[in-house]
Amino acid sequence: MPVIKDAVCSLCGSLCDDITVTVEDNKITKIENACILGHSKFVGMFEHDRIEKPMIRKEGELVPVSYEEAIEAASKILVNSRRTLSYGWCSTSCEAISKAIQLAEETGSLIDSTANVCHGPSALAAQEKGAPGASLGEIKNRADVIVFWGCNPVHAHPRHMSRYSSFSKGFFSTKGRKSRKMVVIDVRKTDTAKLADKYVEIEQGSDLLLITALRSAVNGHEDVIPETVAGISKEEVLELAETLKNAQFSCIFFGMGVTQSRSKYKNGDGVSSLISDLNQHSKAVMIGMRGHYNVTGFGQVATWETGFPMAIDFARGFPYYNPGETGANDVLVREEADAAIISAADAGAHFPQKAVRHLAKIPVIQIDPYANPTTELADVVIPAAVVGIEAEGTAYRMDAIPLRMKKLIDTEFKTDEQIAKDLIAKVRELKEGA
């Protein structure tokens, strides 16, 4: 029975590439080194609610059809639309993302990724101040101070701390956890916070106040810091600033607690400035804790193919970018989109009610291996192979390191890449016909 070593886990942005997979008659029967999330993806998939056939909604019910019929129906929706939203493309390969972008370009659509409800503000922050980062191995080998701000790796990135950060041993950090001070900043005592040497509980939504106070402290302006900031005493702020200044190498990992809270991207912007200030005293970097395993890849591919990482509007034939106007939720909440194609992501589950209600009103094409809330809204459903298990391809880790995902088992299902190619071909055919 084939045992595949060093497989890449295609679940979260940690993209662990040391997974050992045992395959018996085209089923994954055993998986080693994976966390609970990876295990559910690789072994659990054989119990999961797989979309078995392409489907089209008729009289309110989804009825099975052939791939050809589904592709044709989907293409008609795209050709007849004046403002299609193409959303998702983050639990898939860069090769598929590239084709999705070409499809959006050829149909004058708007394309956005799950960053829209995740680390989109981190991109806006980088566009204000840049993103001073490092590959995760730099943290593993050097970091003596690690801050988790508004993120909860114990739940969202279970192997992060053992492979890359708190617990990992490295060249200069020979004692692993003992070599490092771990600080957690959050609004509630998470399971990650319970592991910290120092837990700082801030008032929800006041991140920018604390970041600014830390900058003032690091830059020698203690005098402007009031007695309490963000619910934290000045003394504690100064102590935290000292910890960071006196580090040999510090890293601030930040999550959606930072990107989704009040003052949104200005939080990441502030962290970036704090990192720059800290480098006057010591070495410091920042890394966003990315969720979907290839949301980073979407940003990379979209940036080299269109100049922008997300929220790209091709209406005028060239890429236009303005989150707040061209983001997935922007055009749904404003009820602008007259059709949607949703792939390798689940807007039905992860968008606010108002956006979901608009999706329910317009023709929706879903491309996904599994049934989910978006399926309940979809008018055309196209089942896809599971990338990273049934199809190979490229994915980018949260630190922008590209890895090659392996094909582990065979499948009858088409890949996202192939489906996007089929749609491009059919759309061209329909346009020429018209």
Next chain:
Amino acid sequence: MQAVKLSLKKANKIPIEADTVTPDNLAGKTKEEIEAIPVWYGNGQCPLGDFFTVEVEGSDSAENTKIVFEGDVSRVKRIGQGMSAGEIEINGNVDMHCGFGMKGGKIVINGDADSWLGCEMKGGEIILNGNATYYVGSGYRGESCGMRGGKITINGNAKDYLGEHMCGGEILVTGNVGLLPAISNNGGTIVIEGNATMPASEMKNGTVIIKGEVSDLLPSYKEDGTEEVEGVSYRKFVGDVNAGGKGMLLVK
């Protein structure tokens, strides 16, 4: 004098992009010519006449041309984009980017305005008799300079990020503003008669006056006595210290 009246035929959801509708472009044009002007609607272009009833009186230069919008143009973007002269009056709510990059002339809006009102404006005047949304007079993504000149008056409230990256000009808000007005601004003057939250983050230069309540003043400002403006005395704050800023934040 040339008067052009554009009445929206029926309300739309997909925005119309009216960047070609400026006094500069309409001056001297006939009803038929104006109806034929192409505007973007979703991923295609249509003649302006498909959406608007066009009435034209007289024919004159841009400075002597006035465009009046009637009806709910809350889904018409980029009205007055880059205009250099003349006047636009909007009787209703207007969509995003109204007056973007305008160099001269005047826009009067009798209604509310969506985001990016007058952003990267260089000259001229915008008067909003209603509420504004996000990024009034700011710069687009990645730009280090937003509004450079001209004046925006908001007789109402504005939401977050008012005057981000402002380098010059004047913004007056008679009501309240939301989060983070005057972020990273590097010149210009912002007067807020109502309340504001976290004002003037990373201000390098410029003046911000807040006559109402300030919530969450950022811990990067030095209090520096008082300052008298038009007979009113304010607490004076200087900063943002983390931006090596020489900005002046005046608070009641």
Next chain:
Amino acid sequence: MSEILIKNANVCDPAQAINCETMDICIRDGKIVESVSENAKVIDAGGRLTMAGGFDGHTHSAGKINVGRFINPNDARKNLVPGLSGPEARTEKTRAQVGYNTPNTYAIGYRYAKLGYTTICEAAIPLLAARHTHEEFKEIPILDKMGLSLFGSNWQVMEYIRDKEPEKLAAYVAWGLKASRGYGVKIVNAGGGEAWGWGKNVSGLYDPVPNFDVTPAEILMGLAEANEKLQLPHSVHVHCNNLGKPGNYETTIETMKMFEKVKPVVDRQALHVTHVQFNAYAGTSWRDFETGAPMVADYLNGADHLTFDLGQVIFGPAVTMTADGPVEYANSRMLHEKWSNQDIELEDASGVVPLSYSPKSFINAVQWAIGIELALLVDDPWKMMFTTDSPNGGSFVNYPEAYTYLMSAKKREQIISGFGQMALDRMVLPGLDKELSFYELAIMTRSMQSKMYSRPEKGNLKVGSDADVAIYDIITSDIDPSVEHEKVKQAFSGATYTLKDGKVVVKDGKIEATPMGRTYWVNAKVPADIDSAMQKDTDIKFRKYYTVSKSNYMVEDSYLPIPVEISAEGEF
């Protein structure tokens, strides 16, 4: 069998010492041939200036440039060179385009082709992130591509040099090139990348790298030795220490001198020093900063073991991007600009910072002058490659503008007249009246690259060479570039024809076709026993210190759509 006959071409092909002679060029199946049959497709060049396709041997066009795009969305709408920048909607033939300093991949391919360029070399591939570079290569149409892999702060490299293991070092370099599908060895601020891992830098050639007990000088010499042991087609490609610092011309000359003892085993230079403009600064601080070009040029005129490129500055916005991490951080603090940084575990650093060169700033004015001074003061154009280190000194779309700086003293005077006295006092350019010819320009933009990279089929129009041809709307006999510099600029901004492998890709400055280009990479042979000894050492690195598995490290074949494997026979 496809045949093309280019009639009445006014050929400028320095590789054959042909200086603007009118003749015909015959092409069959993508190669230059002696003759073609009468049913060959005829292109009438009408006596226009005809050169081999341009070859940009040092450009940042795939990989790190994506960080530049990412943090500067405002660059996408910049249209400072109409026709070669800004947003352009998709057409039947072309994908959508954006950008000026950091265009999207499609625009890079189209716009280089419009300038008559057909080959580019990406200046920096981080080994661990090499897939990224090749993914972008796949989306750059038309052009042939190659890239230089970073070795200058690599732990394994420094340890082998420290432990005096030259053979294992050569084996590691060969393996690194294969892993990253790179073409040559790039060294950026030797040792500085590792120092930057602690927020520090190395101060010069003899300043030891923290914790590794080797000096930049030892890294440079060690890698040069490995480079020659492997008989690689290109020499080591060096970004000198102390880049961007007043007084650094001394380090630069010292580095060049050090290589006098390196004996190249391939018929090419022993050293290429890149974007020398940034490394030819005199003075002791920005206050007394002045040109160091005369000293550097003086050395270069007496030396015959090396080549260099200019790194010419273009006034206006630019984006600096380099593996020189500490320099970028310093830039961002000095200029109060955005700062991106990406250190790569066990290997290297990098940073990206946007900036703008202004003729009103005396420092920028002197930087602008230094590039031109080097080009005019160095006698032998075969030593000189024309670059702007795009987009560090400025975007490649400004090459035609920059050509006129070299070809027209009048054009230079126009610009210099805008400088302040302080700037004029710090440069020697105003005293230089030399004007380069089309022949010298052809050498600097095509011919020397062929020799420098050992690609005999590139950068010339010899029988057997690739049929990459650029035809420009210039009649050399009735143009005076010194006076008609605007005409020269226009002509080079949109080729009348660009042919790639005998296919017309540009006609009258418009894209005609977008074939996929090749990717060149070097496979250097190493004795099995030395290789396996080296592999044992790297196994430990991966097991203990890398965060990716060794088996996931090598760039797979599928990332190179049209690979060209260049074998090098190591001498062990």
Next chain:
Amino acid sequence: MKLKANLISGRTADQGAHLEAKTYKGYFDACAYCELNSSDLGKLGVSEGDSLKVTTNFGEVVVFAKANDGNPDGLAFIPMGPWANAVLDPDTHGCGMPGLKGVPSEIEATKEEPLDMKSLMKQYRED
């Protein structure tokens, strides 16, 4: 009695483990609940497993009560998913990101049962 709470949503391991099994009860169990600390639950007179109605300016949703003493007073957490999104803020604040954290809410005990995923989505299709 109604409790005023600041509502946030976010990932949990259990929610993550059911990303590809959202039609199953396991996903319902992993997402259709609201965490408050025990003293807040006490104020509402409910214990774990009882139903809570969460109301905001943007909608209302019924979920199970769950205790988490890591939460400070007045902080409510619902795992990211359709139940949380029934009451979160759709305004993208000019930067694309809806209000998924920090939404003012009122929480009360209720006899109603939480809707399963399909019934929840069916509502949206039919209204």
